Amino acid sequence: MTSDVIPEGVGRTAIGVARVRALESARTDRLFEDPYAAAFVAAALDGPPPAPRTDVSPAMILLAHHLVIRTRFFDDYLTAAGRAGCTQVVVPAAGLDTRAFRLDWPAGTKVFELDMPAVLGFKERVLAEQGAQAPVARTTIAVDLREDWAGPLVEAGFDPAARTVWLVEGLLVYLGAEEAAALLDTIDSLSAPGSRLALTHGSKDRRRAGASQVVAGAEHAAELAPLVAMWRGGLDEDPVGWLARRGWRAERHDRAELAVGYGRPADYVTSQRSLVTAER
Template sequence: MLRHLAVRTRFFDDYLLHAAADGGCHQVVVPAAGLDTRAFRLNWPPNVACYEIDAPEMMAFRERVLAGQAAEPAVARRVPLAADLRGEWTKALLGAGFDPAERSAWLVEGPLIHLEAAESTRLLGEIGDLAAPGSRLALAHGLDPGEAAGPDSEPGSGPGSEPDGDPAGAPRPPGSAPEEDPAAWLTHHGWRATRHDRAAAATSYGRPPGYLTPRLSYLTAERRPPAVAPAVQGRS
């Protein structure tokens, strides 16, 4: 577990910094932020606003501990929001200054495993509604559907792999729950998704082969522009 958490943390650290610095995503949103301290410890580029969202009890605990440590954020603007992801959290986010017309980066690191199918579908749908084209999304996913045969299966993909949704791995219908196959669900809902094998990620960070098993994956995705219907030519 410690190895997994270390590699996962580094992977998502790099993802957020790349999205902010090179992807033009100056709004970073962390739903179910928990004890996340990336707004304080990462070397952020200028003009980044970080929105941290969690239940009121958790946010009260976070703010109390941070104040006790006199912690200073490393982002230009940090916005803690007390809101339940099962409720009207989007109104709180918009009311705090989040601009859905601008690119954003979203990190859903853990909440999906704690939500029911309908709740996770709703959460990712709401994120999609707020994410402008070019926005980025990352989430942790448990078992890769392509690796379900057993612990000795070959990894399905690694860092830099091709986007999901090819004919060999046909996406599920749009109504499928995202936890069944998040990459396929995202592909159907306006994202260009890529799966990253965690064992390959560990190796890329200098860890020895076998440091982690290849059966867990991370997902990153980029919001695609909305489809444009073809123009209908008039008859002469």
């Protein structure tokens, strides 16, 4: 029987992300609106979300800013991919993502969300309590992404011959190099020509491409120690080159430039290019 309590470990990080999205959604100048984020936080805490803190460390602030910018960027990217003919959307490690409910999808779009059973159990309970209804076909698939997940995805109605947009957000850093490569290999094998991919590539090793000021700050913030302890580094090479060898046209995007474009401060001292998109 699937639990409806958010699990510890990586599952709990989804609550932190939901809290950031709830706070952003409450702003008058918000970059996006997630109508269910606050409900997830309240359900996890068994009470109303706490008020914004005033004693937040610089590392926490930087991480929150990063999450807001990447959420808006991926919102726009997925919406554009749908309008360009990607009729399927697949989100491995979907966590508490609610894009199936809150984005403007073309008619006929199918959204597939994959995650651990306990995460999906909690998510579905809260969405049901909120009366959430996705405007498009939405399928959840309980899997461990370190094992075979292509089979369950196809069995659930995914069509490898149809154009797909994939979102791998905040996942790779929690995987080892071989696991990250295996996940991307599976995505590659299931992607028809014209498919698109968006991912975050963050490395614990600051000498590697993708290492960022967010990672560096988190490593020295005591409140983020449990999060950092779960990071395993992800893909051990630049994903742009990795994807290019497999026939994808990939590029990195600078978060500071994106922030300025969205009317937010460019609070990154150095170039932060951990957001990657690609098209086959």
